[in-house]
Amino acid sequence: MTRSIVCMQPLSSGQQERIRAAAPDYTLTLTDSRNADLELLAGAEIVIGWGKGIKDTLLRQDSPLRWVQTWSAGVEKLPLEALKERGILLTNASGVHAEPITAVIVGFMLMFTRNLHTAIRNQQRRRWHSDNQEGELTGKTAVIAGTGAIGSETARIAKAFRMNTIGVSRSGRPAEHFDRVFTTAELKEAVSQADFIINTLPITDETEGLFDRDIFGAAKQGAYYINIGRGATTHTDDLIAALNSGQLAGAGLDVFETEPLPEDHPLWGMEQVIMTPHCAGATDRYADRIVDIFVENIKAYRESGQPSRNLVDYSRQY
Incomplete structure (x- = not known):
């Protein structure tokens, strides 16, 4: 046969x-x-x-x-x-996604740090303007939830920018390219040190809704949140509240609880948010x-x- x-x-x-x-x-x-x-x-x-x-x-x-x-x-x-x-x-x-998704994550970080997202909007408005708030990645801390292929590659590239790298995993075992790894139970402690909170997690019973009001409230004031994992790992309403309060300075999002994102969703109108249509892994x-x-x-x-x-x-x- x-x-x-x-x-x-x-x-x-x-x-x-x-x-x-x-x-x-x-x-x-x-x-x-x-x-x-x-x-x-x-x-x-x-x-x-x-x-x-x-x-x-x-x-x-x-x-x-x-x-x-x-x-x-x-x-x-x-x-x-x-x-x-x-x-x-x-x-x-x-x-298969490590290289293209890492490029998107680093792209989000660079856009926020150098204010490129506002520069693009100013260009569309023909407005010559800078708030003189441009920064750099050197010395910043990336907390990466998920130390698998994507998280590891992101940490490796972050090191090229001389960033500090902290991982979060179920086991908390040391991992290559990470200065330290926390357990998932220690997520609050980890995000309190982050300039960038990067979510690469799959959706499971354990990760559904993991990033919520408590986690965002534990974050450093003015941190950025990046999600390229799965939308359902994040409470969207809690994320929006943290963005509106200034607890989070911005968010780079490739995945959402509802996809496609409805046209009337408030995320569309938030200038501190950069969105891509679940294509970070495309190559x-x-x-x-x-x-x-x-x-x-x-x-x-x-x-x-x-x-x-x-x-x-x-x-x-x-």
């Missing part, structure tokens, strides 16, 4: 050839995640990506599905309990990096029956 890999995202011919070379005993077929070929998916042992309307087909009792490789780092939109119950292996795209190298992960994993899977990289722990939801 032919073993089948079905990819629900576009791949170049070169990317397809890399997968076929790594798994010559499998067929590789592409389908569109927005209009998936259910008959094709019904015979898949391995699926790359996910889409609406495919759950019942993939998780039926006699499905040959054994492994799902997601196209994203977050897996909260997948039926995790059902996948766990069926014993389906799940790997995510963790690691023209995205598919190549997914294929890198998959090729490494399919080799391990063929040898041992299990992928070697980015295996999701269902109990942690990432």
Whole structure:
């Protein structure tokens, strides 16, 4: 019986050839995640990506599905309990976002420090003006919630600006490029030292609503908040209140509790806020990096029956 890999995202011919070379005993077929070929998916042992309307087909009792490789780092939109119950292996795209997302984080920090966001608005108004409040990153402290690939890369680049770096993680274990790492239970103490509070966390039962009034209230007066993790980790109303009071000087946001952000949402009109439409991880190298992960994993899977990289722990939801 032919073993089948079905990819629900576009791949170049070169990317397809890399997968076929790594798994010559499998067929590789592409389908569109927005209009998936259910008959094709019904015979898949391995699926790359996910889409609406495919759950019942993939998780039926006699499905040959054994492994799902997601196209994203977050897996909260997948039926995790059902996948766990069926014993389906799940790997995510963790690691593909580190470089582009770090660039966005550093971009936010530079814009706020050098007042580039106000300069752009002044240009649109043809206004020649500076408040003479420009600063620099040297000596500032970045507190980064999440010490994984994105957090670590951000800390590494922050060190190039001679910044102080503090990490926050579940374990509090020391991590490369961080001067110190606090546990999540010590988040208040960590943010009290921050000039920039950077949230790179996934959404889990533990992180939902983590950044709230208490955390923002513990922040240094005039700190900036950056969220490129997941919108639901932040109480938006509490964030807006902290911005309006001046407790926070500004926010750089790529993710939101509701997406797309409604046109009448107050964040749109706040000049101390910079927003991007959940595209911080987008890059023209995205598919190549997914294929890198998959090729490494399919080799391990063929040898041992299990992928070697980015295996999701269902109990942690990432």
